[in-house]
Amino acid sequence: MPGSWVSIRLQILYPVAGIGVQRLFSTFADGLPGGGLLLQRFLAGGTLVYCGALSLTKAPHLQLAIPQIFGAVAGVLIIAGLWTPVAGTVAAAVELWLAFSQPNNVSTAVILAVLGASLAMIGPGAWSVDARLFGRKQLDSDL
Numbered sequence: 001m002p003g004s005w006v007s008i009r010l011q012i013l014y015p016v017a018g019i020g021v022q023r024l025f026s027t028f029a030d031g032l033p034g035g036g037l038l039l040q041r042f043l044a045g046g047t048l049v050y051c052g053a054l055s056l057t058k059a060p061h062l063q064l065a066i067p068q069i070f071g072a073v074a075g076v077l078i079i080a081g082l083w084t085p086v087a088g089t090v091a092a093a094v095e096l097w098l099a100f101s102q103p104n105n106v107s108t109a110v111i112l113a114v115l116g117a118s119l120a121m122i123g124p125g126a127w128s129v130d131a132r133l134f135g136r137k138q139l140d141s142d143l
Contacts, residue, residue: 033125044116049075049079067098081129095116
């Protein structure tokens with residue numbers, strides 16, 4: 001439907017055998033917006049995983065790579081679309097920490113922080129584990 005962004009619907013079904021309630025809180029974008037979110041997840045998550053792997057090979061001490069490792073774990077969760085609000089918030093916090101603590105590559109850290117924060121606010125889209133776990137459900141009751 002043109003011009004509609006979020007569709008919230010509560011549909012009550014009354015089947016012969018009992019009462020059924022179907023809930024749909026459509027926060028998981030599908031179609032072209034869902035594809036855009038999938039691309040954004042792959043870009044942000046892939047870059048976080050790449051930066052984490054790169055820091056493991058180049059850091060002189062493991063303690064210096066720990067924030068990047070947290071970012072890489074958040075990147076894997078973002079790619080899968082699992083716990084996206086939490087993973088996006090962790091990615092944004094880690095990348096902001098890196099932007100202020102390691103001034104050598106601030107632009108990448110700020111871009112990844114913005115991507116992580118936007119994914120935490122928007123959500124993962126329809127093609128994600130979150131959509132399968134928390135998406136449209138049908139609840140049936142025998143009342």
